[in-house]
Amino acid sequence: xxxxxxxxxxxxxxxxxxxxxxxxxxxxxxxxxxxxxxxxxxxxxxxxxxxxxxxxxxxxxxxxxxxxxxxxxxxxxxxxxxxxxxxxxxxxxxxxxxxxxxxxxxxxxxxxxxxxxxxxxxxxxxxxxxxxxxxxxxxxxxxxxxxxxxxxxxxxxxxxxxxxxxxxxxxxxxxxxxxxxxxxxxxxxxxxxxx
Amino acid sequence: xxxxxxxxxxxxxxxxxxxxxxxxxxxxxxxxxxxxxxxxxxxxxxxxxxxxxxxxxxxxxxxxxxxxxxxxxxxxxxxxxxxxxxxxxxxxxxxxxxxxxxxxxxxxxxxxxxxxxxxxxxxxxxxxxxxxxxxxxxxxxxxxxxxxxxxxxxxxxxxxxxxxxxxxxxxxxxxxxxxxxxxxxxxxxxxxxxx
DNA sequence: CAATTAACCTAACGATCGTTCGGCAGGGAG
DNA sequence: CTCCCTGCCGAACGATCGTTAGGTTAATTG
Numbered sequence: 001x002x003x004x005x006x007x008x009x010x011x012x013x014x015x016x017x018x019x020x021x022x023x024x025x026x027x028x029x030x031x032x033x034x035x036x037x038x039x040x041x042x043x044x045x046x047x048x049x050x051x052x053x054x055x056x057x058x059x060x061x062x063x064x065x066x067x068x069x070x071x072x073x074x075x076x077x078x079x080x081x082x083x084x085x086x087x088x089x090x091x092x093x094x095x096x097x098x099x100x101x102x103x104x105x106x107x108x109x110x111x112x113x114x115x116x117x118x119x120x121x122x123x124x125x126x127x128x129x130x131x132x133x134x135x136x137x138x139x140x141x142x143x144x145x146x147x148x149x150x151x152x153x154x155x156x157x158x159x160x161x162x163x164x165x166x167x168x169x170x171x172x173x174x175x176x177x178x179x180x181x182x183x184x185x186x187x188x189x190x191x192x193x194x195x
Numbered sequence: 196x197x198x199x200x201x202x203x204x205x206x207x208x209x210x211x212x213x214x215x216x217x218x219x220x221x222x223x224x225x226x227x228x229x230x231x232x233x234x235x236x237x238x239x240x241x242x243x244x245x246x247x248x249x250x251x252x253x254x255x256x257x258x259x260x261x262x263x264x265x266x267x268x269x270x271x272x273x274x275x276x277x278x279x280x281x282x283x284x285x286x287x288x289x290x291x292x293x294x295x296x297x298x299x300x301x302x303x304x305x306x307x308x309x310x311x312x313x314x315x316x317x318x319x320x321x322x323x324x325x326x327x328x329x330x331x332x333x334x335x336x337x338x339x340x341x342x343x344x345x346x347x348x349x350x351x352x353x354x355x356x357x358x359x360x361x362x363x364x365x366x367x368x369x370x371x372x373x374x375x376x377x378x379x380x381x382x383x384x385x386x387x388x389x390x
Numbered sequence: 391c392a393a394t395t396a397a398c399c400t401a402a403c404g405a406t407c408g409t410t411c412g413g414c415a416g417g418g419a420g
Numbered sequence: 421c422t423c424c425c426t427g428c429c430g431a432a433c434g435a436t437c438g439t440t441a442g443g444t445t446a447a448t449t450g
Contacts, residue, residue, distance in 0.1 A: 009427080025306050027222035031408060043410080044428045052408065108303070111220050148377040149369060156381050159358025160351050167350050174344060182343040186351050186385045204397075226438060238440080239398050247438065 026112040064124040081139035146192030259319040276334035341387030
């Protein structure tokens, strides 16, 4: 039927591309760099992807879809606004920490996508922001949260949370769980919820 | 003595470079792009700068020096940890909002600098982080602030604050003062200070 | 006046870029 | 066996890159 190596080169290309895009940036990474790191020749990449941009597109799209669905699932399991905020933040930090390479690329290289591809990604990001903003709005209406502008607060929360990709390393001083907890607590405090 | 146009081309080059670096990214901006936007030929840029990287270096260095000195001044005018935290955050948001183009480039293009130039910038950033961490440490020791890990908290505060460059526009819905206030309040809440 | 210098130019350098073309090996299908 | 498809390759395409060499102009200086 199909080779046991099915898709292994493709996956390796995605892996090394993500790593190089993070280390050097999309535009500073050449197809020759990617080919070398994946153990093949530049021309061979085009058997798996239409273009360099298509690689970036798939990386970013994959991460954002996972981020969005994880957040939806987590929020659905909680019963009130406070629980949903905590669940979303917990998922956000976890995913950004454990998939830091992908998260970094997704958060940094939006400019490198063109036209429709960029719009697709922006749509996913907007839906993600709205998910959080809905929770915050409910919290304010319930009276459990106290904030000024809801959109502004969502930008504050997301910028803070996304920042974990810039410094956390699994082999570092702080464990993932400790880090996640402090981020969740910071989020709750920011929204005027005592812990 | 000296021409009234002294340095005007140089300044214009820095301005258009910052704008292009923000819009397209450093590596996606060519010297020809910069020259066209500044109204001169590519070769003429080299009368004012040694290289494309030298332009980025000057942009980033200039912004970080101003950021650091502004924060020091602001912190020195306050009398306790809480006041110093508020002053630093206020300055941080103000500067990132009013000089969003420079701030964006300084926060995004560190990878594009090489070797010693990158180290110089990292040193400035480290000093800035330490300034904030000292304030947080004092606040915890005084008992006015309640946080887990101080370094982690500083990363949270800075990531949150820096995020203002990604969305705020002067012609937008929220005034600079309203935005600054909400960021400062968020920072104080995050550190366990009731307002 | 002559000499110098700042500011800019045209033209081109070698390098590298993303991508394409045509082909080759090899395993499964008919 | 033949045919075809997958995966990869060498070689090269035209374009663009950062940068430089060498010159022109106009203003300043001694």
